Amino acid sequence: MNAPTPAIGQPVSRVDGPAKVTGTARYAGEFAPDGLAYAAVVTSTIPKGRIRRIDTTAAETIPGVLAVVSHLNAPSLPYHEMEKRPQVDPKSGDQLQVFQGPDILFNGQPVAAVVAQTQEIADAAASCIGIAYEEAEARTVFDPGRGREPSEETAKGGRPGASGRGDADGALAGAAVTVDAAYVQAREHHNAIEPHVTIASWEGDRLTLYDKTQWVQNVVDEIAHVFGMDKEKIRVISPFVGGAFGSALRTWPHVTIAAIAARMAGRPVRVELSRRQLYNAVGYRPHTEQRVRLGADRDGKLTAIVQEAAAQVATYEEYAETTLQPAETTYSCPNVRTAYRLVEMDVNSPCPMRGPGIVTGLYALEAAMDELAFELGMDPVELRLRNHADTNEKTGQPWSSKELRTCYETGAERFGWANRIPEPRSMRVGTELVGYGMATAIYHADRGAAEMQATVFANGTAVIRSAASDMGPGTYTSITQIAADALGLPVDAVRFELGDSDLPTAPVHGGSITLASVGTAASAACEALRDKLDRLPAKGGSIAETLRANSLDRLDAKGKAAPGEETKTHASSAFGAVFVEVRVDEGLGAVRVKRMVGAYDVGRVVNPKIARSQCIGGMMGGIGMALMEQAEWDERFGKVMNANLAEYLVPVCADTPDLDVVFVPGEDTIFNPLGAKGLAEIAICGVAPAITSAVFHATGRRIRHIPIMAERVIG
Amino acid sequence: MRAFTYERLDAATGASRRADHPGTTYIAGGTDLLQLMQEGIAHPRALLDVSRVGTTGVTAQLDGIRIGAATRLADVIEDPIVAERLPLVAEALAASASPQVRNMATIGGNLLQKTRCLYFRDVTTPCNKREPGSGCPAQAGQNRLNAVFGGSPHCIATHASDLAVALVALDAEVIVERAGGEKSIRLDDFYRLPGDTPYVETALEPGDLITAVFVPIQATNLPGRYLKVRDRASFEWALVSAAVALVVADGEVVAARVAAGGVGTKPWRLPAVEDRLVGRPMDVQTLQLAAEAAADGADPRPGNAFKVPLLVNAVARALAATADQEANR
Numbered sequence A: 001m002n003a004p005t006p007a008i009g010q011p012v013s014r015v016d017g018p019a020k021v022t023g024t025a026r027y028a029g030e031f032a033p034d035g036l037a038y039a040a041v042v043t044s045t046i047p048k049g050r051i052r053r054i055d056t057t058a059a060e061t062i063p064g065v066l067a068v069v070s071h072l073n074a075p076s077l078p079y080h081e082m083e084k085r086p087q088v089d090p091k092s093g094d095q096l097q098v099f100q101g102p103d104i105l106f107n108g109q110p111v112a113a114v115v116a117q118t119q120e121i122a123d124a125a126a127s128c129i130g131i132a133y134e135e136a137e138a139r140t141v142f143d144p145g146r147g148r149e150p151s152e153e154t155a156k157g158g159r160p161g162a163s164g165r166g167d168a169d170g171a172l173a174g175a176a177v178t179v180d181a182a183y184v185q186a187r188e189h190h191n192a193i194e195p196h197v198t199i200a201s202w203e204g205d206r207l208t209l210y211d212k213t214q215w216v217q218n219v220v221d222e223i224a225h226v227f228g229m230d231k232e233k234i235r236v237i238s239p240f241v242g243g244a245f246g247s248a249l250r251t252w253p254h255v256t257i258a259a260i261a262a263r264m265a266g267r268p269v270r271v272e273l274s275r276r277q278l279y280n281a282v283g284y285r286p287h288t289e290q291r292v293r294l295g296a297d298r299d300g301k302l303t304a305i306v307q308e309a310a311a312q313v314a315t316y317e318e319y320a321e322t323t324l325q326p327a328e329t330t331y332s333c334p335n336v337r338t339a340y341r342l343v344e345m346d347v348n349s350p351c352p353m354r355g356p357g358i359v360t361g362l363y364a365l366e367a368a369m370d371e372l373a374f375e376l377g378m379d380p381v382e383l384r385l386r387n388h389a390d391t392n393e394k395t396g397q398p399w400s401s402k403e404l405r406t407c408y409e410t411g412a413e414r415f416g417w418a419n420r421i422p423e424p425r426s427m428r429v430g431t432e433l434v435g436y437g438m439a440t441a442i443y444h445a446d447r448g449a450a451e452m453q454a455t456v457f458a459n460g461t462a463v464i465r466s467a468a469s470d471m472g473p474g475t476y477t478s479i480t481q482i483a484a485d486a487l488g489l490p491v492d493a494v495r496f497e498l499g500d501s502d503l504p505t506a507p508v509h510g511g512s513i514t515l516a517s518v519g520t521a522a523s524a525a526c527e528a529l530r531d532k533l534d535r536l537p538a539k540g541g542s543i544a545e546t547l548r549a550n551s552l553d554r555l556d557a558k559g560k561a562a563p564g565e566e567t568k569t570h571a572s573s574a575f576g577a578v579f580v581e582v583r584v585d586e587g588l589g590a591v592r593v594k595r596m597v598g599a600y601d602v603g604r605v606v607n608p609k610i611a612r613s614q615c616i617g618g619m620m621g622g623i624g625m626a627l628m629e630q631a632e633w634d635e636r637f638g639k640v641m642n643a644n645l646a647e648y649l650v651p652v653c654a655d656t657p658d659l660d661v662v663f664v665p666g667e668d669t670i671f672n673p674l675g676a677k678g679l680a681e682i683a684i685c686g687v688a689p690a691i692t693s694a695v696f697h698a699t700g701r702r703i704r705h706i707p708i709m710a711e712r713v714i715g
Numbered sequence B: 001m002r003a004f005t006y007e008r009l010d011a012a013t014g015a016s017r018r019a020d021h022p023g024t025t026y027i028a029g030g031t032d033l034l035q036l037m038q039e040g041i042a043h044p045r046a047l048l049d050v051s052r053v054g055t056t057g058v059t060a061q062l063d064g065i066r067i068g069a070a071t072r073l074a075d076v077i078e079d080p081i082v083a084e085r086l087p088l089v090a091e092a093l094a095a096s097a098s099p100q101v102r103n104m105a106t107i108g109g110n111l112l113q114k115t116r117c118l119y120f121r122d123v124t125t126p127c128n129k130r131e132p133g134s135g136c137p138a139q140a141g142q143n144r145l146n147a148v149f150g151g152s153p154h155c156i157a158t159h160a161s162d163l164a165v166a167l168v169a170l171d172a173e174v175i176v177e178r179a180g181g182e183k184s185i186r187l188d189d190f191y192r193l194p195g196d197t198p199y200v201e202t203a204l205e206p207g208d209l210i211t212a213v214f215v216p217i218q219a220t221n222l223p224g225r226y227l228k229v230r231d232r233a234s235f236e237w238a239l240v241s242a243a244v245a246l247v248v249a250d251g252e253v254v255a256a257r258v259a260a261g262g263v264g265t266k267p268w269r270l271p272a273v274e275d276r277l278v279g280r281p282m283d284v285q286t287l288q289l290a291a292e293a294a295a296d297g298a299d300p301r302p303g304n305a306f307k308v309p310l311l312v313n314a315v316a317r318a319l320a321a322t323a324d325q326e327a328n329r
């Protein structure tokens, strides 16, 4: 066989790009089963209480309305407990049960749905539904004083109330230099461009769901439990996802609503959440308040880290984050203590959002490290180098690979960090103050069990198939490259089919695990196929010739990959160093990021072009987090008031500075045979504290509340 | 959104009679109205499209410059007359919305866009402007976007248009087609303070069609700057904005026009600032002293108190930028 140049490592353009830009890529909401009807969801307008009465008469008389569904007429659903909760569901409490009773648990809770022949009729009818409530007193104020320990199940799931090593409080008391600071991070929303949408279609007792999801097979499992159905009778299809950032990891109530509505209307039904509804009908990054205390000796060696966090949580379900993990793993320090509290509120359940927990904890930890560097009069990079963690001190394991020192060096070099004048307020251009800031990025590398089927055809093409998702990071492309190399075929001869629950098992498309998991399964499947080819009696030059020589149209093989011994012997993580220049116009309260350099250790980079895209996307997410993204909460209504894209600000092109991404060399073949550690969440990690530290360097003022909007700069 | 009828008109004459019915509303670019309908804030039964009634284009007249109400924002920005003779207007428009919106949105619609007050835009909350008598949650709620001038206990919503701020500074007039004939209203009088009727926003009467805005000759060809402060670099309404136009002769300020956006329940003219400019030497001290009067009489809430220093600084910057421009002429 004449192997082409390896595709891995090449900046291959997205294989799904042409379909996306020409509009032929079919997203979940674009399927059109025969007889499709449309639903509009009606949501509660009070944060707590009960529904006294629902008046649907006006809605029902509108021509074209097919059904009005609420707890008054919806089927009673079993909501069976799952044998094992998927990793994306909270470990304690119960998911919101839709249309099962009159209780209101938060403002914006789905309480009814109208099904009609067109979306317009459904929307109009939905606005005619009158609901009378009996209001109860709601807890809508974030009061950290009310924080409670996470439950035992949550703690077992890696989000304990307390964790650490050594005697942090003792060490802090005796430390030569200390920092003690409190940080607030606002509630944030994913705001993917594609809204959440589900089409449900029943044929007898079989259900097909076209759903925006990051995990088709989990939707099957969850819906099977909600409806008490056989998993075999459910199929979930989701070939393209228009961004998700974690909001489509779980199976939210509207998926159940679609299935109920389709059953009651007797035809397929499409449910699309409005932009405003996306602020309560799916999760969000929880408002979190933290206190960090650091102790160090005069040389900057950390002697104590105490990090405490309190995060908002719903009353019915306990979503908790790994917020305090960075405190235990980022630096070398003998004494660490963390305390995690949950503040129950009458809100919908939060959920993972890009870099969940880690990015929140890292914000406070890294902001405090900058404060420590200042106290010590030490360069912030030098402080990090002096506290480099040669092993994972939480688990005691060696790292499977770690090139963080190179990240600092390379990043600092490309950024021109040496030009930083340490004194705050010492750099200026015109009316603007200039600030340089940096931070460490860390995000644990994980894998999940995955399977892949690979097929080669006599015409020389191949198809690989797995129930994975591609919400935009380039999974279609990178795994096609892996398979192409493993088969010795050019990239355009290989097609990757994903996003269908009937395909071989894939883990959740989240937590930066897809490439390392599904990509490894792809190699395994293709290698198995090569073995089979080699064992065929007649030989040929190319795959196509071999098949033809054996009178075969096609040949299939399956491959599997799962984490193994390496998880016991090693700790694995992606690392990075982020450097930022900001310009601050104090008089106008304006902070703009001028440029950013991110140097990343992600192991082997399968596709530098899409890897860069992933990183600049993460950087932009970090700019949003640091400077403009926040839910404007009204405590009286228990409601996000800026629930639209005009007033919930995300960075636009004009906010996009010069973004420089560099991957430091290194392959992590202990972590997996591909040597790739996964690259997604790492890109948002560390961006916010690099920016807030740069704002301090520019202004000499510590603003410990993100996002840093005009009012925080000006006064 | 409720069902509605749609009809495209092809002449301005007679429009006002057609529109003078409850539930009948004009639509131009639809960039605001459609949002209001989708959100359940507006429920027109009949839409009359006035984007092609012939009221487009910019014309230079002997007594001033007339901009047709149906002219798209993007076309106004690119118009050579506007670029040369009304730079303040061009700059205010260029800082408005995004290219996509500016390609659809019209001058008339821009002046009549509804407030961005978060409570006005969310039908599940009370709001006196949307539902008379229901209350004003913005007073003690999320009000960083709301006004520090011109408010009442009933409403503190800002007028969101950037264009209107520039036009108020230039003493522009709104030309209205009314059943009895054409009528011209000074823009400053056109907008109403909320008082106890925040739902009455303008001097328009039922059926009135805006056909043009008119900038009088003495307000043309003036050096001026529009400075807009916002949380992100583009595509956002003003937190605070300042429109400034000055006439300077022999180093002395002869005439000054200063207005602010993002701070008033209507585009807010700042006569106290103007008074401190006119008749004074055009120097740094004059400009600074004048700017300091910008927030005189402000009545902020805790959530928007930052707008007071911000306004002073924005006016100071806009004055300085105008002075620079004047110096380089």
Ligand SMILES: Cc1cc2nc3c(=O)[nH]c(=O)nc-3n(C[C@H](O)[C@H](O)[C@H](O)COP(=O)(O)OP(=O)(O)OC[C@H]3O[C@@H](n4cnc5c(N)ncnc54)[C@H](O)[C@@H]3O)c2cc1C
Binding pocket: A646, B025, B026, B027, B028, B029, B030, B031, B032, B033, B034, B050, B069, B070, B095, B096, B097, B098, B101, B104, B105, B106, B107, B108, B109, B110, B111, B112, B113, B160, B161, B162, B163, B208, B209, B210, B211, B235, B236, B237, B238
């Ligand atoms: C995302 C976004 C960002 C924006 N940012 C800004 C910004 O930064 N600055 C800014 O100033 N604006 C901004 N806007 C507002 C935008 O400029 C207005 O929506 C637009 O100018 C309205 O014009 P239109 O022609 O689309 O009006 P329409 O939406 O068609 O109409 C608006 C109102 O005007 C009435 N109307 C229209 N024409 C006439 C007429 N000739 N006579 C009488 N009544 C009439 C309609 O009945 C309706 O009540 C933004 C809008 C969006 C959507």
Ligand code: SF4
Binding pocket: B115, B117, B118, B119, B120, B126, B127, B128, B129, B130, B135, B136, B137, B138, B139, B146, B154, B155, B156, B157, B198
């Ligand atoms: S400020 Fe005006 S628009 Fe806003 S809630 Fe109050 S009454 Fe409504």
